[in-house]
Amino acid sequence: MTPTSRPEIPASELAQRIGDAIRPAVQKAWTSDRVQMLRRVIQGAHMPNASGQKLLTAHHEVVVANRAERSATTTLVVEATAEDVRGWSISVDLAQQQVSAEALLGCRLGRVIPVDEGAQVYEFLFEPPLAKSDNRRTQHRLTFTGDAECTTTGYSLSRPAQLLTLTVNFEGEQPKKVWQTTKGAQEDAETKVVQELSVAPMVEVVLSNPGPGLHALEWEW
Numbered sequence: 001m002t003p004t005s006r007p008e009i010p011a012s013e014l015a016q017r018i019g020d021a022i023r024p025a026v027q028k029a030w031t032s033d034r035v036q037m038l039r040r041v042i043q044g045a046h047m048p049n050a051s052g053q054k055l056l057t058a059h060h061e062v063v064v065a066n067r068a069e070r071s072a073t074t075t076l077v078v079e080a081t082a083e084d085v086r087g088w089s090i091s092v093d094l095a096q097q098q099v100s101a102e103a104l105l106g107c108r109l110g111r112v113i114p115v116d117e118g119a120q121v122y123e124f125l126f127e128p129p130l131a132k133s134d135n136r137r138t139q140h141r142l143t144f145t146g147d148a149e150c151t152t153t154g155y156s157l158s159r160p161a162q163l164l165t166l167t168v169n170f171e172g173e174q175p176k177k178v179w180q181t182t183k184g185a186q187e188d189a190e191t192k193v194v195q196e197l198s199v200a201p202m203v204e205v206v207l208s209n210p211g212p213g214l215h216a217l218e219w220e221w
Contacts, residue, residue, distance in 0.1 A: 052082025053130070057163040060155045065171035067221060069150040075105075075139045080130035087125040094118050097146030106138035154216025158185070160209060166217050167204040175219035180205050185212035 059075040087110060092099055101122045103109045110123035124140055153168060168178075180194040197203055197217075207215060 052085045052132075053078045053080050053088070055157070055159065055161045056135070057165075058155060058157075058161060059165040059167070060153070061165075061167040061169070062153045063169045063171060064150055064153075066147070067149045067173060068147050069144050069153065070171075071141055071143050072153065073104075073139065073141045074155075075137065077135065077137045078130075080132050080134045080136075083132050085126065085130040085134075087123060087129075089121050089123050091115075091119055091121050092142060094120060097144050097148055099145075100143045102141050102143070104139040104141055106136050107140065109140075149221070151220070152216055152218040154181075154214050156214045157210060157212050160211050162209060164207040164210045164215055165204065166207075166215065167202065168217055168219075169202050171201075173221070174199055174201065175221050178203050178217060178219040181216045181218050183214040183216070189213065191216075 056077045056079055058077075060072065061074075062072045063070045087107065092101075099120065101109055101112070103124055106126065107124045108127050110125045111121075113121040113123070115121065122140075122142075124138070126136060126138070130136055153166070155164060155166060157164070166180075176199070178197045178199055180197060181191050182194055183189050183191045191214075197205070203217060203219075205217065
C-alpha cells in the first residue's frame with residue numbers, strides 16, 4: 001500500500017506532511033527510526049498540498065479510565081497557505097490495542113494505512129478542500145479498546161502554533177503525580193520537565209505560541 005515510484009520528497013516537507021499530530025506511543029517512546037519509517041509511509045500515501053496549511057490552534061483531550069486511554073479528541077483550526085489543500089495525516093502507535101477513528105467536524109476520514117511495525121496512518125480530508133487563506137475548524141476522535149497502561153499523552157508540532165491545549169480526564173483512579181514535559185524537535189533533544197501539576201479529575205495546560213517539538217503531560221500511578 002506504499003507506492004515506491006514517488007519522487008523523493010525533501011525532509012523538511014516530510015516533516016510537515018506527517019502532520020502536527022504524531023502521537024507518542026501509549027507505553028514506549030517514539031524513536032528517530034520509527035518516526036522516519038512513518039514519514040516514509042506518509043510519503044507513499046502522498047496527498048496533494050498537505051503541507052500547504054498553517055496550524056493556528058489545537059486542543060487535544062484524552063479520557064483515561066482504569067489506567068488505560070479510552071479516547072483522544074483533537075480539535076484543530078488551520079489556515080490554508082496554498083490552493084486546493086485536501087487534508088492531513090496522523091500516525092498512531094497501536095500498542096497492542098484496537099484503534100478506531102472518526103471525523104466529527106469539518107472533515108471526513110480517508111484512507112487507513114496499516115504499518116507492519118504496529119502503527120496505522122489515518123488520513124483526514126477537508127470537506128470541501130481549502131482555497132488559499134481559508135480557515136477551517138476540524139475535529140476528529142480516536143477510540144481505544146484495550147488495557148495497556150497509559151502514562152502519557154501529548155501533541156507534536158512540526159511548526160509553531162498560536163495556541164495548544166492539552167487536557168486529560170481521569171475517570172476513576174487518579175495518578176499520584178502529573179508533570180508537563182516538552183521535547184524539542186531535534187533528533188537528539190531530551191525530554192524536560194516544565195512543571196509539576198496538581199492532581200485532579202481533569203488536568204489541563206494551555207500553551208501560548210508553543211514551538212516545534214513534543215508537548216506532553218506525563219503521570220505516575
